[in-house]
Amino acid sequence: PAAASASNGRVLASPLAKKLAADKGIDISKVAGSGDGGRIIKRDIDNYTPAAGGGQAAAA
Amino acid sequence: MAYDVVVLGSGPGGYVAAIRASQLGFKTAIIEKEALGGICLNWGCIPTKALLKSAQVFEYIKHSKDYGIEATGTADFSAVIKRSRGVADKMSKGVQFLMKKNKIDVIMGFGKLKAKGQIEVKGTDGKSQIVEAKNIILATGGRSRELPSLKIDGKKIIGYREAMVLPQQPKSMIVVGSGAIGVEFGYFYATLGTKVTIVEFMDRIVPVEDEEISKELAKNFKKNGIEIMTSSEVTSVDTSGNGVKAKVKTKDGEVILEADVVLSAVGVAANIEGIGLEELGVKTEKGKIAVDKYYKTNVPGIYAIGDCVPGQALAHVASKEGIICVENIAYGEKKYNHQPEALDYGNVPGCTYCTPEVASVGMTEKQAKDAGYEIKVGKFPLSAAGKATAAGHNEGFIKVIFDAKYGEWLGTHMIGYNVTEMIAETVVARKLETTYHEVLDSIHPHPTMSENIKEAIEVAYGEAIHI
């Protein structure tokens, strides 16, 4: 599934997911959302594994 | 004529499932052996709340002077009971109306699984019929659990049903068990003037709640003349005399309690007997029907929801399970385009409607610590709240628990005036995965009890204004 960014470039993510992503150095725009309407939620960050070459996790 | 969906049992699990099924285009029937609405509407949630309201009105009269009102009054026990029955009847009739409106066939009688897709219903007239259904949802609910030492005789050792319709108010009562049902009845009878003693096996009352809640409730109950014996167990009851003599094993030895009546409120047992589970090979586990997250049993076409399956034995849980179960059946049959999300049992609110009220959701402080979280805890005493002072209800507090690392809202535990109406905020905010920031940026109206949730969060983060 595509990343949950709306056509205006805004990322649909829960506040908690945003915080987790920022803390773990995950580029949230690369995460697929499984919440309502494709919203990125905590479990999407928890289950996220960066695809080879893409969305590399920065050292915290 | 075969139905798409037949529901066995018309409690808040069953009747809600039936309505949702009908809405989604299923030809639906519901089978009920007793009264539409199940325990909840007839012998549970609703009639008890009517009784509690009478008690609260009576309390206002007793304390009217505090509000500048000169009043005297007495509670007419039989009128209080009668009102409660009237409220229950009205709600049960409401379910009847809803069944009709949604074109759901109501079949009165005792239902039993007969074969795959078949339920046999034995009517009160003794006649049997076979009801055919593609999908069968078991929603048979529960009943009072009985302890061997505390067999319910319906006269001197009673369960919740009898406690709701006693012919006269007992002068004294022993309540065994201090879950929601036990403390609600304890509060009700004590407020009306019965001498109440609560006996609890665990070391505190309302033992599923956060420890500080138990302590605060006990403090308030004791102030109102309710006796509380924790870490205590009724080992036998002698009913031979005028009232009862209960032998209670306490930490300090054995005590004999005398009272007019004993109320057993030690939990719920699922109704899984005699409904054909064994015959059809439907699996049970620890006395409940085993289901997956969409409430499928191991037998295709047979589902189960509500108090007869694991999970909190609460009406709102039963209803939501019913909706999820039916929507998922519809999703599977392409009648509904949205697969429902599985229920998050960690985000189910629990409420107790005595005074002070108790409401909570999520982890207790201990659970959060045991789960390895580093936490921020904020507790705001309602004695500092303007609305509580204006209302004359300064007892209690609001306690919130956040994950220190990410600001996740782990739990809310409230005790006080009107808190049962305030817990939905936490549930929704948790569902939306808030952090503490967004809640603090949401303006709570002044003066309310609910604004104190925000205050409690400020306490957790060292930004408290009003304390």
Add this chain to the structure above:
Amino acid sequence: MAYDVVVLGSGPGGYVAAIRASQLGFKTAIIEKEALGGICLNWGCIPTKALLKSAQVFEYIKHSKDYGIEATGTADFSAVIKRSRGVADKMSKGVQFLMKKNKIDVIMGFGKLKAKGQIEVKGTDGKSQIVEAKNIILATGGRSRELPSLKIDGKKIIGYREAMVLPQQPKSMIVVGSGAIGVEFGYFYATLGTKVTIVEFMDRIVPVEDEEISKELAKNFKKNGIEIMTSSEVTSVDTSGNGVKAKVKTKDGEVILEADVVLSAVGVAANIEGIGLEELGVKTEKGKIAVDKYYKTNVPGIYAIGDCVPGQALAHVASKEGIICVENIAYGEKKYNHQPEALDYGNVPGCTYCTPEVASVGMTEKQAKDAGYEIKVGKFPLSAAGKATAAGHNEGFIKVIFDAKYGEWLGTHMIGYNVTEMIAETVVARKLETTYHEVLDSIHPHPTMSENIKEAIEVAYGEAIHI
């Protein structure tokens, strides 16, 4: 000795700003000419809620038979007033304690801007002092707006202050204006037995609310004996006789109303006079101090918050403005690392605490339509709610408004028992930008009034179970 922050006025805007300033490490003082806590604690939110609670207790006594209780009682007007003053005093003392605890200097007297960074304070003893401050926050609040035809004389034509401490209960009262203050006093006096007539200029009472709310409140008020005249205007009042004779212009011509007293409740005027605004060139607009989204005036170092600036004249708005203002000053001075978010005035809840209560947030149906939204509206009557029935409060409804396209929650409008405690859920959910789905997936406890918010959403989406 110069302060970092000096706040002029100690209402819920000012005292909260002062506490937050002190928390953030600012040396802070607060100037107050009258009583700590401002209108809200002394003459507004808190004492009125105490009066209303007495009225509600009295109502329970009047209707005690409905609950199975036999009671009689009378309201002791002076005791009711005395209780209200006691509650206000307690809360005002609480602010005193908070000032001390937060090491905020309290300077009693009338403050006036003298020069940049200087306020002159004239004490009650007539002596003046100059207080120096890097940042000055004006939080002077408001007072009753006066109509030329309705000059407050404090005896027969009164404002909210007098209405709270009348020496005796009037037999009859004309309330001019039907905003929150007008209907709260109208309800209070009518419940205690005063013959109340509400005169409203607009075509409905509580005109800022959704139209259906106005209608339902009017219906309930009329049932309780309150007379309501809408599209009507008091053009003059003759106070020469025993009581008052008010000339009222109605759609059907002129009417003369007689009563003991007239309460003017036609809005708030900001306190912007005599505080040095003109001298320092601080801009005002339509009678209020002009500010940006961080409450800066056009003069550097001078800020303004609360009822003296635009925005809803509500305590929770004043407090939040104070916090945002101070946090932003701290952010600018690098004492706080988080720039506060500007207040979303479209997500501010409003509550009215009469019976039935009114609570709302977001757009009314008309506003949503006018803004061009295609909407889904759901309305759930509380007559169908189990908790409402158990509580004996079946009046009112819950109305929710969603954007049909994206499911955005545009507004909630509630009237009924305890709804003021239930509005925070909508505020937080809107803040978190929910769609209807997440709310329906959040379990609301049964039986509560709050679960009916979920029911109303189901109505909007054609999934209603209980109606």
